[in-house]
Amino acid sequence: MDSSTFFSQMALDLHDEPTAERTIERIAEYARIATSCDDAGIMLVHARNQIETAAATSQRVGESHNLQIIHDQGPCLDAIEGEAVYISSDVASDDRWTKWGPAVAELGIRSALSIRLETRSRHYGSLNLYADRLGAFDDDDIAVGTIFVRHAAVAIANAHNEAGLQVAIDARKLIGQAQGILMERFDLDAERSFEFLRRQSQEHNVKLRYVAEWVVEHRCAPNATFKVPEIASDRSKVGKV
Incomplete structure (x- = not known):
């Protein structure tokens, strides 16, 4: 050949x-x-x-x-x-x-x-x-x-x-789910629900997708208090997403 x-x-x-x-x-x-x-x-x-x-x-x-x-x-x-x-x-x-x-x-x-x-x-x-x-x-x-x-x-x-694109897509889907939960439960519009997620992200110094993940996981526990997962706290040092 x-x-x-x-x-x-x-x-x-x-x-x-x-x-x-x-x-x-x-x-x-x-x-x-x-x-x-x-x-x-x-x-x-x-x-x-x-x-x-x-x-x-x-x-x-x-x-x-x-x-x-x-x-x-x-x-x-x-x-x-x-x-x-x-x-x-x-x-x-x-x-x-x-x-x-x-x-x-x-x-x-x-x-x-x-x-x-x-x-x-x-x-x-x-x-x-x-x-x-x-x-x-x-x-x-x-x-x-x-x-x-x-x-x-x-x-x-x-x-x-x-791989990076898939992570970004998954994060957007998760954030969208969390917004939907907040909009339904607290009668918020899309902008205010996103602002709530963003504010929690800033106050707790974690990535936005971790806040969204917490909201989705605790959707059946409306009185739950947000707590930063240990893995999220460690990774937050890398930067926001």
């Missing part, structure tokens, strides 16, 4: 995947095939010490990611915070990662290539390719890997946007 056919087929397969998670898994699989490496994985970084192995073609990929957290060094992490691409022809003797390199070499990994996974507005993680042989990666592999991180970034960004 020539390269144009390969990438055309890949694009069709990725489009047909039902979830972002499965799309990312297929990206790792395709990246391994396209670069003829032995293993591939996608690391998502939420904080320097909080990572998620979103895709891995073998167990040692996850172990490699974990070793970077243990030693607080490695190309996958550096690709998030430093240069966009890190390549190592011999991880065991690479003086950039003197702890991670020898440790991951014990897993049979000799070469590594990490490419930043990002959109124009956000860094998500990295695509990481591993090989059992020395000097396995070159500029062609970087070019091919760059194609895959673009596909992965789009899949992740779409998943985040869809």
Whole structure:
């Protein structure tokens, strides 16, 4: 199969995947095939010490990611915070990662290539390719890997946007239900019922949707006194919705 056919087929397969998670898994699989490496994985970084192995073609990929957290060094992490691409022809003797390199070499990994996974507005993680042989990666592999991180970034960004949109939709529905309850019980119009919810949100320093949720949950107890749920109190520090 020539390269144009390969990438055309890949694009069709990725489009047909039902979830972002499965799309990312297929990206790792395709990246391994396209670069003829032995293993591939996608690391998502939420904080320097909080990572998620979103895709891995073998167990040692996850172990490699974990070793970077243990030693607080490695190309996958550096690709998030430093240069966009890190390549190592011999991880065991690479003086950039003197702890991670020898440790991951014990897993049979000799070469590594990490490419930043990002959109124009956000860094998500990295695509990481591993090989059992020395000097396995070159500029062609970087070019091919760059194609895959673009596909992965789009899949992740779409998943985040869809999740955020669903949260917003659910919140609006909940607020609408709470308004309906208040309008019926206290003979309020839509504007005054919303103002009541907003005032409770401000006075108790919680998100508006938590006030609405409380109203809906206590609709059969008209004499109940509003009490901030513990989880709502904790999350209110993040900001209003």
